[in-house]
Structure formats: C-alpha cells, structure tokens
Amino acid sequence: MGSESAEPGGRTALVTGASSGIGEATAVTLAENGYRVVCAARSEDRLAELCERIGGAARPLVLDVTDASSVEGLLSRLPEDWRAIDILVNNAGHDEGGRRRFDEGSAQTWAHIIETNVIGLIRATRAVIPGMIARDRGHVVNIGSIAGISPYATGTIYSASKHAVHGFSEALRLDFAGTGIRVTEILPGMVRTSFALNRWHDEARAERFYDDFGECLVPEDIARSVLFAVQQPANVVVSQLVVVPSAQS
Numbered sequence: 001m002g003s004e005s006a007e008p009g010g011r012t013a014l015v016t017g018a019s020s021g022i023g024e025a026t027a028v029t030l031a032e033n034g035y036r037v038v039c040a041a042r043s044e045d046r047l048a049e050l051c052e053r054i055g056g057a058a059r060p061l062v063l064d065v066t067d068a069s070s071v072e073g074l075l076s077r078l079p080e081d082w083r084a085i086d087i088l089v090n091n092a093g094h095d096e097g098g099r100r101r102f103d104e105g106s107a108q109t110w111a112h113i114i115e116t117n118v119i120g121l122i123r124a125t126r127a128v129i130p131g132m133i134a135r136d137r138g139h140v141v142n143i144g145s146i147a148g149i150s151p152y153a154t155g156t157i158y159s160a161s162k163h164a165v166h167g168f169s170e171a172l173r174l175d176f177a178g179t180g181i182r183v184t185e186i187l188p189g190m191v192r193t194s195f196a197l198n199r200w201h202d203e204a205r206a207e208r209f210y211d212d213f214g215e216c217l218v219p220e221d222i223a224r225s226v227l228f229a230v231q232q233p234a235n236v237v238v239s240q241l242v243v244v245p246s247a248q249s
Contacts, residue, residue: 022091101156
C-alpha cells in the first residue's frame with residue numbers, strides 16, 4: 001500500500017464544481033488545512049475570485065465535466081508541478097429542471113442531469129486515476145446524496161444519478177482494495193446552497209423550498225466531512241459518510 005498519510009505535506013487536491021456551494025467550501029477548507037487546491041468549474045470569473053481569495057495554495061481550472069475533450073485534457077492544462085493529483089473531489093452536479101414528476105420533464109432535461117452527475121464524474125475519475133495508480137497513492141472522494149440510498153417522489157432522475165454514484169463508488173473502492181488508492185462517498189442530506197436556485201431559476205421559490213424544509217446543513221458541514229475522510233491514516237478508509245441535519249435524522 002502507498003505511503004499516503006494524514007499530513008497534507010504539499011498534497012494537491014482537485015475539486016470539481018468549485019465555483020459555489022459545497023465545492024467552494026471544500027476548496028477553501030482544504031487550502032486552510034495545508035493542501036494545494038485545483039479549483040475546477042465552468043465559470044472562469046468565479047474561479048478567479050475564489051483563487052484570489054484563497055491565495056497561492058489555489059489554482060483555477062476551467063472545466064466542463066460534460067465535455068469529454070475538456071476533461072481528457074485537464075492535466076495538460078495545469079502547470080507540470082500541479083499535475084500529480086493526490087485527492088479528487090467529484091462534486092460537480094445539478095438537478096436543473098428537477099423536483100417534478102418524471103413525465104413532466106423532457107428526456108433532454110433528464111439526460112443532462114445524468115451527463116453531469118454520473119458521466120462527468122466518471123470522466124473526471126478516469127482522467128486522474130492513472131497518475132494515482134502510477135504513484136500507488138491517491139484518494140477519490142465522490143459527493144453523492146442520501147437520494148442515492150433513499151429515493152423520493154419528484155426526484156426520479158436525480159435519485160437515479162445518485163444511486164449510480166453510490167454504486168460506482170462502492171465498486172471503485174473494491175477495484176483498488178489493497179492498494180494505496182482510497183475511495184470515499186459523502187452522502188449529504190439537505191444542504192442550503194444555490195442548488196435549488198439552479199434547479200428552478202426562481203430565487204423566491206428556492207428560498208421558500210429551504211425555509212419550508214427547516215434546519216438545513218451548510219456547505220462547510222460537508223467540507224469538514226471531506227477533510228475528515230482525507231485526513232485519516234493510510235490504513236483507514238472512510239467508505240461512506242452520511243451527513244444529515246437534525247431535521248432529517
């Protein structure tokens with residue numbers, strides 16, 4: 001097994017969907033705890049602002065996980081001394097057009113959710129994993145959802161996408177059992193972010209959705225969960241971490 005330890009020691013993390021919400025909080029938390037962070041997302045302006053705020057420990061990477069060529073070439077677009085990715089946090093995802101009965105959404109809408117949440121995650125992992133294998137060291141952290149183990153009405157495709165992430169995470173961990181590569185799935189409950197706004201593009205509706213739910217998690221709660229998983233000794237694998245607010249427990 002590789003020599004990965006709980007100490008950052010200049011280790012480099014790549015966080016997808018880093019321009020807001022859980023991804024942004026994770027990038028900041030990792031940087032604050034001694035990791036170098038490649039902040040990856042589609043929004044160049046938001047990435048620039050985030051990396052300026054973090055400082056020299058951060059590097060922006062414009063990345064669209066739904067674009068195969070964008071993902072395949074991601075390492076080549078980084079400076080050479082930033083290409084050895086020790087930690088991959090697969091966070092990019094959405095539910096745009098979701099929270100409605102299956103027949104009320106178009107096949108194109110549903111396919112786009114799968115393209116981002118599942119295929120994009122697989123692409124990013126496939127792009128980074130060869131380096132981890134060569135070094136016999138690395139950690140893949142997939143941001144799943146409790147929807148991946150507890151489906152709900154009006155969440156047909158989002159739940160399906162997160163069930164896929166759950167199955168992928170479990171099998172990937174078994175693929176690399178006994179090596180220096182660890183795999184963790186974080187399964188959050190309700191987190192108050194811009195996720196609902198991106199789903200409906202209606203600020204009032206998004207705020208009402210969270211208000212009606214009651215107490216929610218915040219992105220920093222999930223960021224601390226990621227940090228906990230990656231800081232464990234090399235012989236410890238946090239395979240799954242379910243994190244819910246007290247209102248959902």
